[in-house]
Amino acid sequence: MSLKAKVGIVGYGVYIPPYRIKIEDIAKAWGKDGNDISKSLNVYEKAVADFDEDACTIAVEAAKNAVNDFNIDAQKIGALYVGSESHPYAVKPTASIVGDAINAGPDLMCADLQFACKAGTAGMQICYGLVKADLIEYGMAIGADTAQSRPNDALEFTAASGGAAFIIGKNEEEVIAEILDTYSYTTDTPDFWRRPKADYPSHAGRFTGEPAYFKHVISAAKKIMEKNNLHSKDFDYVVFHQPNGKFPLRAADILDFEKKKVEPGLLTPFIGNTYSGASIVGLAAVLDISKPENMILLVSYGSGAGSDAFILKVTDNIKNRYSKNKVKDMINSKVYIDYINYIKHRKKIKG
Amino acid sequence: MSNYALPLIWRKFPERYNLLGNKCTNCGRSYFPSRKICPNCRRKGHLIEEVMPKEGKIISFTKVFSAPEGFEEEVPYFLAIIELINGVRLLAQIVDNEDHKVLIGAKVKMVFRKISEKDEESPIAYGYKFKIVE
Numbered sequence: 001m002s003l004k005a006k007v008g009i010v011g012y013g014v015y016i017p018p019y020r021i022k023i024e025d026i027a028k029a030w031g032k033d034g035n036d037i038s039k040s041l042n043v044y045e046k047a048v049a050d051f052d053e054d055a056c057t058i059a060v061e062a063a064k065n066a067v068n069d070f071n072i073d074a075q076k077i078g079a080l081y082v083g084s085e086s087h088p089y090a091v092k093p094t095a096s097i098v099g100d101a102i103n104a105g106p107d108l109m110c111a112d113l114q115f116a117c118k119a120g121t122a123g124m125q126i127c128y129g130l131v132k133a134d135l136i137e138y139g140m141a142i143g144a145d146t147a148q149s150r151p152n153d154a155l156e157f158t159a160a161s162g163g164a165a166f167i168i169g170k171n172e173e174e175v176i177a178e179i180l181d182t183y184s185y186t187t188d189t190p191d192f193w194r195r196p197k198a199d200y201p202s203h204a205g206r207f208t209g210e211p212a213y214f215k216h217v218i219s220a221a222k223k224i225m226e227k228n229n230l231h232s233k234d235f236d237y238v239v240f241h242q243p244n245g246k247f248p249l250r251a252a253d254i255l256d257f258e259k260k261k262v263e264p265g266l267l268t269p270f271i272g273n274t275y276s277g278a279s280i281v282g283l284a285a286v287l288d289i290s291k292p293e294n295m296i297l298l299v300s301y302g303s304g305a306g307s308d309a310f311i312l313k314v315t316d317n318i319k320n321r322y323s324k325n326k327v328k329d330m331i332n333s334k335v336y337i338d339y340i341n342y343i344k345h346r347k348k349i350k351g
Numbered sequence: 352m353s354n355y356a357l358p359l360i361w362r363k364f365p366e367r368y369n370l371l372g373n374k375c376t377n378c379g380r381s382y383f384p385s386r387k388i389c390p391n392c393r394r395k396g397h398l399i400e401e402v403m404p405k406e407g408k409i410i411s412f413t414k415v416f417s418a419p420e421g422f423e424e425e426v427p428y429f430l431a432i433i434e435l436i437n438g439v440r441l442l443a444q445i446v447d448n449e450d451h452k453v454l455i456g457a458k459v460k461m462v463f464r465k466i467s468e469k470d471e472e473s474p475i476a477y478g479y480k481f482k483i484v485e
């Protein structure tokens with residue numbers, strides 16, 4: 001196989017837990033105005049994991065959908081990376097559990113990754129490199145989180161649960177979206193962190209906007225487009241990391257992308273911020289509706305801080321290789337819970 | 352800290368993660384969990400590993416309000432006898448349900464969940480539960 005082979009996405013799967021809480025109900029519990037908060041964040045409800053779910057179970061469900069829906073022989077997956085900021089163990093990988101649960105082992109390169117919300121796309125880059133170098137046939141990269149938030153912290157309105165798994169390969173009949181290029185922009189910016197023994201992450205408030213999210217997302221997007229001599233008009237869709245429903249719309253505006261190109265991959269208003277899952281669940285939603293030749297720009301963001309950008313071109317294969325578990329259906333299949341039940345769901349077994 | 356139950360749990364991973372059971376090539380019956388000998392054929396039987404299908408239906412169920420040790424904080428929850436599409440029956444917890452959807456005959460599929468976690472220092476046991484599919 002030559003280094004010129006088309007490397008790209010050959011399959012993907014998403015998992016969004018069915019439980020939802022309305023932002024209004026969280027606000028009410030703390031005597032705040034839910035309407036105001038929802039409008040200012042552009043987030044209306046968020047997905048809540050059950051007490052027996054964690055980043056690992058979410059990763060497994062997403063991985064199973066990817067393997068089953070796209071008819072991939074799991075035994076041919078040569079590398080598996082799980083990115084999360086809520087790995088259930090501090091020491092002991094999530095990825096090896098996922099590997100056995102989908103029967104991908106034991107011939108498997110495997111590791112857990114962490115880079116706040118961009119650990120999933122970091123895994124995609126590693127798999128892309130390994131496939132391109134012809135070291136493996138398929139690589140699987142997963143971003144999954146059950147995001148934790150301090151009760152009555154601003155994060156409580158958005159921190160949600162969910163994840164996506166992407167299988168990278170190079171079989172010409174299987175690639176549904178070719179990865180034309182990837183680029184990362186990284187600086188040491190302490191906007192959001194969690195020390196080893198802390199239950200909840202801390203953040204630098206407003207500092208998380210301009211010098212953190214926007215600087216990295218905009219820089220990564222601009223540089224990868226420049227590098228490939230492409231402009232916003234050349235893309236059909238753009239997907240950004242989405243800590244709330246507002247930031248991606250502003251990033252799109254700054255980069256001169258029309259609203260209709262960013263909205264299909266903007267899910268935070270309906271499911272909240274799924275952290276490591278956020279940008280790639282958005283990408284899956286876009287792939288769900290993509291047509292051959294569509295151009296997609298994906299830009300993740302991870303606090304601490306960095307952005308991974310990808311240029312993807314959808315192939316003809318998408319006509320007969322598609323997901324049977326659409327993101328839209330998962331968003332619409334929901335059960336509402338109130339704040340008391342929400343606390344119970346998240347705390348019964350500490351994730 | 353050592354944990355004496357670990358090797359026992361670890362050996363059950365293929366069963367708990369993937370519903371790995373076995374099948375008798377002599378009479379064609381499937382078993383979950385695995386049997387050491389085929390109760391139907393006895394010495395004539397020959398058992399090979401078989402992964403069970405992940406779909407089935409509820410044969411009977413009960414809502415548990417008073418749980419055994421380790422599951423107290425999960426009540427109330429549904430426990431059901433499920434018949435997989437190959438006819439094999441097993442007992443499993445039903446999750447993600449709205450109560451009125453848990454019915455005899457309801458279609459279910461396997462999901463991967465946390466089964467138990469003794470305390471913050473113990474390993475987490477993962478395995479199968481089932482959810483209703485519509």
Ligand SMILES: [Zn+2]
Nearest residue numbers: 375378389392
């Ligand atoms: Zn037999």
